[in-house]
Amino acid sequence: MTSRVSCRTGVHLTNPLECVPDALLMQQLCSPSVLQVRRDDIIKRWTEDMNLALLVKQCDDRWRSLNVLGQVVNVLRETSGTLGYRQFLATHVRIPAAYKAGIALFAKRDSPVAALLLASPDLPMSLEKKDD
Numbered sequence: 001m002t003s004r005v006s007c008r009t010g011v012h013l014t015n016p017l018e019c020v021p022d023a024l025l026m027q028q029l030c031s032p033s034v035l036q037v038r039r040d041d042i043i044k045r046w047t048e049d050m051n052l053a054l055l056v057k058q059c060d061d062r063w064r065s066l067n068v069l070g071q072v073v074n075v076l077r078e079t080s081g082t083l084g085y086r087q088f089l090a091t092h093v094r095i096p097a098a099y100k101a102g103i104a105l106f107a108k109r110d111s112p113v114a115a116l117l118l119a120s121p122d123l124p125m126s127l128e129k130k131d132d
Contacts, residue, residue, distance in 0.1 A: 010022050010024070010025070011025050013028060016092070029102065029103065033096065033097040033098070033099055033100050034066070034094045034096060034097055035094070035095050035096070035097040036092040036093070036094055037092060037093045037094075037095060038091070038092055039075050039078075039089070039090055039091055039092060039093065042072060042075050042076075042093055043075065043076075043079050046076060052069055052072060052073065055068050055072060056068075056069050058096075060096050062096035063095070063096055066094055066095065066096060068094075068095050068096075071090065071093040072093055074090055075089075075090050075093060078090065105117060105123075
């Protein structure tokens with residue numbers, strides 16, 4: 001997802017939180033639907049009685065192909081020090097997302113920009129009326 005907030009060198013993205021040059025935007029928009037969960041979020045929520053087997057019992061095969069269980073176990077092992085010395089620790093765990101990459105464009109209804117967007121045959125439009 002992108003936001004209107006721009007950075008000096010490109011476009012600000014919200015997943016992952018980063019600023020990318022305009023030239024990389026198309027690559028980001030065409031990327032697989034994967035959510036990056038921060039390692040710290042996993043560590044904070046981990047408890048000894050959690051059943052990690054649920055991670056392999058997902059209906060979506062992408063959970064297995066991304067080896068989510070293995071990623072989570074590696075983060076937990078890195079935290080406990082059982083993997084020994086590793087120069088680079090995992091920063092995120094990648095899990096399947098229920099959304100597709102895309103952008104949202106907003107323009108005032110009667111503006112010239114809105115007219116250009118509405119006239120573009122390449123942009124699917126959702127014209128939702130905002131209640132005032």
